[in-house]
Amino acid sequence: DDGPDPRHTPTVLALLEQHGIRATFFLIGENAVEHADLVREIAARGHHIANHTWTHPDLRHLSEAKVREELERTSELLHRTTGKAPTWFRAPGGDWSPASLKVSAELGMRPMAWSVDPRDWAR
Template sequence: MTLLTVGACGAPLVGSGDAGPASPASSTPAAVPSPSAAPEPAPVLSPAKPVPRAVDDPVYELPSTDKLVALTLDDGPDPTHTPAVLALLRKYGIRATFFLVGENAADQPGLVREIAAEGHHLANHTWTHPDLRRLSEAQVRDELARTSDVLQAAAGKPPTWFRAPGGDWSPVALRTSSDLGMRPMGWSVDPRDWARPGTSLITDRVLKAVRPGSIVLNHDGGGDRSQTIAALRAYLPVLIDDGYGFTAPR
């Protein structure tokens, strides 16, 4: 997660241009010695062109060896399921990161403000949840910028994290998110709750895969998320009892 830095190049050394020694005396009248030639002026260098900031690779795990994990929720806000998730997080004192779809956020501005007011991070998950690899650069920028505008209007500050739908990153998406002041976040634990495989399977997949530094992917929008909510109700207290804490990375 370290940004690359570029050092400045030193200017080339310029020769002094001093004149050589005077000619020896001759039988002819001595000439008045000429002063040494002035040093040649240094060449005028054009200002260095700014070096573009390095584009970050997606973050898939936290740089932590402690029992610390990040819980992330995608595809909301949903008027039914997001409040249920918020109630669980409130119960256990957990801060999470919500990767919101812009058009959903625009439809539920009060819910977006509630998420932010409870101390969770609002993050960008595009406007319509498309496959960004199939879009032009202008379309990608529109998807991200419109969503950031809605989230900033709700929270009073722009989002600092971005997640590509499906984790389908593209060079254009990474570059555009960086231009808009966001870093890309992936995940390391995916219980595939979006497919609704059953509460027990979602729970087991999380508990078997989680480790210090994990970023856990769940969904609070995009369909019926009752299994996800039931799984959160089951595995959150288990992780807490096992000594895990939760963070929302800045």
């Protein structure tokens, strides 16, 4: 979630490989454009790459047009980088809105939430 990150993503990839696990990586466009090599490596190792917006905003406060910009821009980058369009989308912070659900569906992505918060954001 929130990557790719040049410090943490390689460690996570190595751990997943060690245990033979495939995972879904929800990537932020701003990070993906800066670390396209890591995006390609995630895909090359057989992991699923999903959309987590361009800037990680609270989508509840954005217009439908702004939500579309966040999602389209990220999906286009991930598609160009990996050759595959993302099919899953996760709202930053789990903060869904009617606009984010509508736009993600129109862009061919299904929403994914979570059932456990590991509080990784709370250092």
